[in-house]
Amino acid sequence: MSTNPTTITTEPGTPFIDIERVVDAAPATVFRAYTEPDLVEQWLGPRSLSMKVEEFDARQGGSYRYVNTDDEGNTYGFRGVFHSVDKDERIIQTFEFDGAPGLVAIETATFEDLGDGRTRVRAHSVFPSVEARDGMAESGMEVGVNEGYERLDELVAKLDA
Amino acid sequence: MSTNPTTITTEPGTPFIDIERVVDAAPATVFRAYTEPDLVEQWLGPRSLSMKVEEFDARQGGSYRYVNTDDEGNTYGFRGVFHSVDKDERIIQTFEFDGAPGLVAIETATFEDLGDGRTRVRAHSVFPSVEARDGMAESGMEVGVNEGYERLDELVAKLDA
Numbered sequence: 001m002s003t004n005p006t007t008i009t010t011e012p013g014t015p016f017i018d019i020e021r022v023v024d025a026a027p028a029t030v031f032r033a034y035t036e037p038d039l040v041e042q043w044l045g046p047r048s049l050s051m052k053v054e055e056f057d058a059r060q061g062g063s064y065r066y067v068n069t070d071d072e073g074n075t076y077g078f079r080g081v082f083h084s085v086d087k088d089e090r091i092i093q094t095f096e097f098d099g100a101p102g103l104v105a106i107e108t109a110t111f112e113d114l115g116d117g118r119t120r121v122r123a124h125s126v127f128p129s130v131e132a133r134d135g136m137a138e139s140g141m142e143v144g145v146n147e148g149y150e151r152l153d154e155l156v157a158k159l160d161a
Numbered sequence: 162m163s164t165n166p167t168t169i170t171t172e173p174g175t176p177f178i179d180i181e182r183v184v185d186a187a188p189a190t191v192f193r194a195y196t197e198p199d200l201v202e203q204w205l206g207p208r209s210l211s212m213k214v215e216e217f218d219a220r221q222g223g224s225y226r227y228v229n230t231d232d233e234g235n236t237y238g239f240r241g242v243f244h245s246v247d248k249d250e251r252i253i254q255t256f257e258f259d260g261a262p263g264l265v266a267i268e269t270a271t272f273e274d275l276g277d278g279r280t281r282v283r284a285h286s287v288f289p290s291v292e293a294r295d296g297m298a299e300s301g302m303e304v305g306v307n308e309g310y311e312r313l314d315e316l317v318a319k320l321d322a
Contacts, residue, residue, distance in 0.1 A: 014176075015175075015176065015177075015287065016176075019183040040202065060224065060242065061222050061224045062222065063221065064224045079253075081221065081222050081242050081243070081244050082242070082245065083241065083242050083257070084257075085256040085266075090263070092255075092263075092265050094242075094253075094255065094267060096244070096245075098266050102253075102269070103253070104244050104245075104253050104267060104269070105267075106255060106265060106267040106287070106289070107265075108263070108265070110290065124288050124289060126267070126287050126288070127175065127287070128267070128269065128285060128287050158197050
């Protein structure tokens with residue numbers, strides 16, 4: 001099991017969130033985990049929430065929507081569209097939380113091939129205001145990010161086995 | 162002919178561009194000018210460039226692409242996808258200039274009904290970095306914005322006639 005660190009950067013006074021993580025799998029495997037709905041469903045988000053991908057059409061102009069549900073039955077829905085999907089290299093998509101309608105972020109995920117079956121994932125998110133970014137950064141998202149990447153490690157290990 | 166002022170705000174050190182303009186037409190007319198390809202082609206951008214809308218599918222997940230050409234035949238292409246299109250109220254879309262591939266902005270245009278056939282248009286653009294925003298702000302875009310809104314005034318006057 002990988003124990004690569006995850007770096008989350010939220011510079012004060014900016015609308016940006018930057019996440020960096022090395023994954024012990026080749027870019028093609030990581031790209032599959034980011035674009036195939038049945039794989040996305042297995043890793044995205046924290047362990048404590050159930051995850052249902054309702055739509056995930058990872059191509060330019062495609063839409064996605066997924067819903068997290070907690071133990072008490074509260075649901076958290078997220079949706080967006082794909083601006084561009086460059087195989088094994090980069091995905092640019094919008095992101096909107098049902099609980100903050102109209103506050104739409106744009107995210108760029110890049111997959112850098114480090115060789116030896118390792119990939120550096122960089123995720124750059126831009127929010128429509130500093131306040132919207134702060135709201136996301138203070139929502140406890142680091143739990144979901146860290147647990148999500150742990151689950152991604154588990155998934156890519158299985159895919160590459 | 163309307164001579165409403167256009168306000169362009171580019172706060173230093175931020176990735177935002179905010180544009181505000183009152184248009185002498187009802188929101189439904191302004192919305193048409195923003196979403197119907199044959200109308201978009203008549204007003205978007207500066208007078209000095211020819212404008213060809215190649216694709217303009219203004220619905221959630223729809224794509225757009227248009228190309229400006231100057232007198233010397235130089236072309237400037239732009240494309241994006243629509244995150245949401247709320248009739249007569251709001252459009253959220255991505256924006257990418259061919260000359261800066263991968264630097265994708267997200268734009269929110271809102272149409273506020275001021276009554277008496279007047280609409281306040283607010284356009285909030287967010288770039289992936291302060292540098293990318295500065296590049297756009299320093300590109301001479303204010304000519305295109307101001308002339309574009311003048312042309313929009315002319316167009317909506319015809320549509321409402």
